[in-house]
Amino acid sequence: MGFRQGFKAESNRIALRVREQMGLSPIDAIDPAAVCTHFDIELIKLSEIDSDSQFLGVDNSPFSAVTVPRGIATAIVHNDSHHPYRQSSNICHELAHCFLGHKCTPPLTPGGERARDGGIEAEANFLGGALLIPNEAAIYILRSGLLPQAQGLYGVSAQMLEYRLRMSGAQRILERSRLKRA
């Protein structure tokens, strides 16, 4: 996926700014629910909206989360039947939309199908991951030998951890420094 120039660096700056605002260091883990509270975003569980929702059952994959603004308020509804790591990822994806200033649009087409903009979805995926594990945290994980504990420390899936270690350049940076020492 080709991003606009400077997007990845901008995403990391946003991830660090959010931490700074919350009194956290670049390598600290974040609690997505606490980020919502800090930025006055109402976080709502799907089960609070509809405890009988079909998306809370066995077939829970079609719905992950949605951001709904109204006037001065913003709410994120997320699927609380997903694995906690996936819930974190879903919430951070929605926060990323907000922090990137993505324009909200009618979520469905007049024909009742899902309206989707692949460009902004890819950006939200990237920043969502960077919010969970900024570049500095990815490097810290590898340098400190925390790989076995990193999923639990940062509340992420194995797939997200691998993605962030790769996208942050942490693996390359560590390999280069090993080569220099050799």
Added chain:
Amino acid sequence: MPEDLFDSEAFYAALNATRLSRQKTWKDVAEEAGVNASTLSRIGQGAKPDVNGLAALLTWSNLRAETFIRGASKKRSEPIAEITALLRADPQLSKQSAKLIEDIVVSTYNKLRGM
């Protein structure tokens, strides 16, 4: 009473979106725009800002007041028709799932207090 031509809800939505895109809290907005925190709390409770407060918030956000003035001939549409959202869901939704998600969005919108 004449119809209110200033679309407060659209203005607050744009201000809120600008705030989040700068990773700011409402407290930060009050400090940086130079308005009382109480002005923003009143807005949150549905009050309209005074002219000075409005000018300060427009300046802070780089928004333009005229964007939020309804043309005399433009009728206000039903809020329910203006609901927007950002959705994370399966790219290939069935009609039934799409309808259920629409219901979630509408319920959430109605749960939030509008301006």
